[in-house]
Amino acid sequence: MASSLRAPLRALLAFGALLLAFLPGQAHAYPWMIRHGYTNCAQCHVDPSGGGVLTDYGRGQGEILVRTHYTKMEESPGKSADFLFGLVPLPDPLLLQADVRGLVIPEPGNVRAILMQGDLRAAVQAGPVIATGTLGAVSAGAQGAWVTGSDAGWNLVAREFWAGVTPAKGWMIKAGRMNLPYGIRSENHILYTRSVTRTTTNDDQQLGASVAFTSKRFRAEVMGIAGNFQVRPDAFRERGYSLYGTWAPEKTLELGVSSLVTVAQADVDTLAPRTRQAHGLFTRWAPLEQLGVLAEASLLVSNDDGTTTRGVVGNAVLDWEPKQGVHLMGIGGYCDASFADQGSPAWTGGGAVQWFLAPRVDLRIDVFDGVLYCTPGATATPMGLLQGHVYL
Numbered sequence: 452m453a454s455s456l457r458a459p460l461r462a463l464l465a466f467g468a469l470l471l472a473f474l475p476g477q478a479h480a481y482p483w484m485i486r487h488g489y490t491n492c493a494q495c496h497v498d499p500s501g502g503g504v505l506t507d508y509g510r511g512q513g514e515i516l517v518r519t520h521y522t523k524m525e526e527s528p529g530k531s532a533d534f535l536f537g538l539v540p541l542p543d544p545l546l547l548q549a550d551v552r553g554l555v556i557p558e559p560g561n562v563r564a565i566l567m568q569g570d571l572r573a574a575v576q577a578g579p580v581i582a583t584g585t586l587g588a589v590s591a592g593a594q595g596a597w598v599t600g601s602d603a604g605w606n607l608v609a610r611e612f613w614a615g616v617t618p619a620k621g622w623m624i625k626a627g628r629m630n631l632p633y634g635i636r637s638e639n640h641i642l643y644t645r646s647v648t649r650t651t652t653n654d655d656q657q658l659g660a661s662v663a664f665t666s667k668r669f670r671a672e673v674m675g676i677a678g679n680f681q682v683r684p685d686a687f688r689e690r691g692y693s694l695y696g697t698w699a700p701e702k703t704l705e706l707g708v709s710s711l712v713t714v715a716q717a718d719v720d721t722l723a724p725r726t727r728q729a730h731g732l733f734t735r736w737a738p739l740e741q742l743g744v745l746a747e748a749s750l751l752v753s754n755d756d757g758t759t760t761r762g763v764v765g766n767a768v769l770d771w772e773p774k775q776g777v778h779l780m781g782i783g784g785y786c787d788a789s790f791a792d793q794g795s796p797a798w799t800g801g802g803a804v805q806w807f808l809a810p811r812v813d814l815r816i817d818v819f820d821g822v823l824y825c826t827p828g829a830t831a832t833p834m835g836l837l838q839g840h841v842y843l
Contacts, residue, residue, distance in 0.1 A: 490699035492636075493665040497546065497574045497583055499623050500663060500672050500695075501636045502652050503611060504548050504574040504583055507532075518807040519776030531810055535843050546574040548842060550587075552638075555837040566590040567653075567838075570610065581623075584612035595654030595679055609681070610656055626660040628680075631693040632672035633709045634733050634747050635766075643784040643797070644747045644766045647825045648711060648729045650693070655679075657689070670705075671696040676713060689713035689727070703737040709749065723756035729764075743770040751788060762788040764825065776807040782817075786825035794828030797821070801834075811842050 492501030495509025505513065514528035530537030534547045541547060552568035570587030586598075587608050596608040613627025630636065633650040640651035649655045661674035672695060678688030691713035699705040711729045718725035731749030738744070748765035769781040780803040787796035801819020808814065817836040822829045 490668070490702060490705050491665050491670050497576075497581060498630070499665045500630070500632050500670070502630060502638075503585075504546050504572045506546065510534075514810060517776065518810060518813075519774065536810075544576050546576070548572040550840070550842045552838065552840045557835055557837065565592070567592070570608075572611075579617045580614070581617070581625075582614040585610045593654040595682060596656065597654075597681060608654070610652070610654065621665050623663045623665075624661070625663070628656050628658045629661065629674070630656055631676070631711070632661065632663070632674050632695045633693050633711050633729070634695065634707070634731060634749070635735075635745055641823060642766045643764045643786040643799070643825050644731075644749060647751065647764045647786055647788065648731075648749060649689075649727075650711070657693075668699045669697065670699075670707075682719075686716035687719050689715045695733075705735045707733045707735075709733065718755065721755050725756070726754040728752040741772045743772070744768065745770075760789040760791060762786070762790055764788070778803075778805040780805065782819065784821070788825050788827065792827045797825045797827060797829060798831070799823070813840050814838070815840070 491499070493499040495506055495512060496502060497504040497506060510532040511528050514532040515524060534541055548571075550568050550570045550572065551566075554565045554567050556563040556565070566589055568587060569589065570585045572583070572585045574581060574583035585608075587610070588605060589608055590605055593606070593608050593610075596610045598607040598609050600606070609628070611627070611629055613625050613629045615623050615625030617623050630652050631650045633648060634644055636652065637645060638652060640646060640653040640655075645651045645655075657674075657676045657679050659674050659676045659678075661672055663672035664670070674693050676689060676691050676693060678685070678690050680688070682688060691711070693709075693711040693713075695707055695709040697705050697707035709729070709731045711727075713727050715725050715727075717723065718727075729749045729751055731747060733745075733747035735743075735745050744767070746765070746767040748763065751760075751762040751764060753760050764784075764786045766782070766784045768783075771779045773779065782799075782801055782803060784799045785796060786798070799819055799821030801817060801821070803815060803817040805813060805815040815836075815838040817838075818834075820833045821831045823834065
């Protein structure tokens, strides 16, 4: 058993060392924020591991630090950072956020427009107690978050709903349906490291309970997974654990580890009993004021109906911000889900331009070549994506 693990472990360590040496980055949906000394997510997000509803402080920093400014910015964003730009005043305990994200796939002769996200997010904070939830609609995809079950098109989705308590400074205990604590939390759910490990923020949330800790230099969360109860029948539900831990030796550098193990009576792809594991490294670093890079690599181990396979997956993103709000990115991904498979590994490489051109508005264009998902032996093809995002 030990000898059979040596080759994949060496491959993971070599790949991880390459990423750490040349392409370190950061674990935030907006990777450049570490340039400003934000080594944790709890200041700007209700969820201490990042993503989801923004706090009042997070909304303010988004207005000050994220978007392009065409005139001199005031020290305080004022009502421009509030929900609906302050048109509807909210009581102090309540946080509301509306997110609309659309995607255009410009295939010749088959241009497709998809509503990826149309969510209303809410959070209520009352002393040490907090509760949050989302409800929205999609025109395609996101099956793991469906509330309705129409295969024809539009569906209601509920991605998150959980309640938590902060018993002491830096600690949060929560239970409900939530994002899995693993690796780099990103809205980009087609990254191999998110899709292969099934830890996207699109529809891979699970029901369970977690304990999270945040301090100036350390972040960690461990979650017991009870399953996705929006997926039926019960045999498809995965149960197990997911966790991450990070250390920030300085304000512009964070190093992290992740681990995940789940068991299902029937895998959604193979329909066979499956144990699925992922164990990895990730890092975030801002070596220059205008430069942010993120990287992640994981060893994959799965047992499908008694057959064990091992593989590796990784992504790296280089983000350069020549002018505030304008981001030029280089993106690469590699996935070999099974070392024993005769098919060639999947890869992708390309670039993106993202512009936060106005308050709460950003546009993104991706152009890349490769395989969209980790499909061994698939033919690499050039692709383009156009996204628009508005939040209120």
